[in-house]
Amino acid sequence: MMLLSVDRINVAYGAARVLSEVSLTLDKGERVFVVGRNGAGKTTLLKTIAGFLTPTEGDILFDGEKVNAWHPEQMANCGVRYVYQDKRVFTRLTVRENIELAAFASKEKLDVAIDRVVQIYPKITQFLDTKAGGLSGGQKQLLLLGRALIGEPKVLLIDEPTEGLAAGIIEEVFKVLEMMKGKVSMIIVEQNLAVVCALADRVYAMKEGRILAQLTDPAEIQDHAILEQYL
Ligand SMILES: Nc1ncnc2c1ncn2[C@@H]1O[C@H](COP(=O)(O)OP(=O)(O)O)[C@@H](O)[C@H]1O
Numbered sequence: 001m002m003l004l005s006v007d008r009i010n011v012a013y014g015a016a017r018v019l020s021e022v023s024l025t026l027d028k029g030e031r032v033f034v035v036g037r038n039g040a041g042k043t044t045l046l047k048t049i050a051g052f053l054t055p056t057e058g059d060i061l062f063d064g065e066k067v068n069a070w071h072p073e074q075m076a077n078c079g080v081r082y083v084y085q086d087k088r089v090f091t092r093l094t095v096r097e098n099i100e101l102a103a104f105a106s107k108e109k110l111d112v113a114i115d116r117v118v119q120i121y122p123k124i125t126q127f128l129d130t131k132a133g134g135l136s137g138g139q140k141q142l143l144l145l146g147r148a149l150i151g152e153p154k155v156l157l158i159d160e161p162t163e164g165l166a167a168g169i170i171e172e173v174f175k176v177l178e179m180m181k182g183k184v185s186m187i188i189v190e191q192n193l194a195v196v197c198a199l200a201d202r203v204y205a206m207k208e209g210r211i212l213a214q215l216t217d218p219a220e221i222q223d224h225a226i227l228e229q230y231l
């Protein structure tokens with residue numbers, strides 16, 4: 001049985017259909033990527049899985065249970081978390097307080113929670129008392145990835161983790177995504193093909209709200225030219 005399976009879902013904003021018959025699976029321990037141009041529906045897909053939107057048709061199964069109409073809190077409580085595209089931290093709170101809120105929500109001790117973030121981003125210890133709003137985009141992303149691991153989630157839905165970041169820090173985010181394998185199963189939306197080629201177990205390509213193709217062969221996944229066709 002798959003950990004997560006999305007079976008031919010349709011999703012609309014009001015009358016505007018945005019996803020059509022989208023199917024996707026995630027096995028335990030997998031790192032699956034979704035690629036596609038802006039507006040293809042990638043964020044909508046992750047938000048639907050995370051419970052922010054409800055499909056009008058089709059099913060979402062998590063751990064064998066139908067979760068179509070579950071709310072984001074319910075999904076998060078059972079271990080499915082969405083990491084926002086816009087690097088959303090609590091800007092007026094310190095880094096420590098940002099971690100504290102996540103620890104509280106996951107009922108985890110603060111020192112254990114801080115340690116999870118430190119494990120993947122050791123330099124965070126220098127910024128614990130800094131207001132999170134003062135961090136660079138890359139530092140925010142690393143904080144968010146560390147924070148997402150608090151409470152040992154089962155699935156992370158990560159939306160464009162390297163978007164808009166400087167080259168040097170993309171390398172750090174890349175290493176963290178590499179290190180997170182084995183800790184959690186992931187669906188990652190990403191437009192940086194170097195990251196996709198190096199880290200993907202499987203790739204789904206989306207266009208205009210549909211899945212165009214699924215790549216499972218490592219030789220195909222590592223071939224930039226094949227992936228580029230879908231961007
Ligand atoms: N809140 C919304 N209300 C109406 N339409 C939206 C909303 N969010 C996104 N859309 C539309 O849905 C389509 C898919 O958007 P999105 O899922 O954000 O794509 P992607 O993440 O692939 O760039 C786009 O045409 C976008 O304009």
Ligand SMILES: [Mg+2]
Pocket residue numbers: 042043044085159
């Ligand atoms: Mg998006």
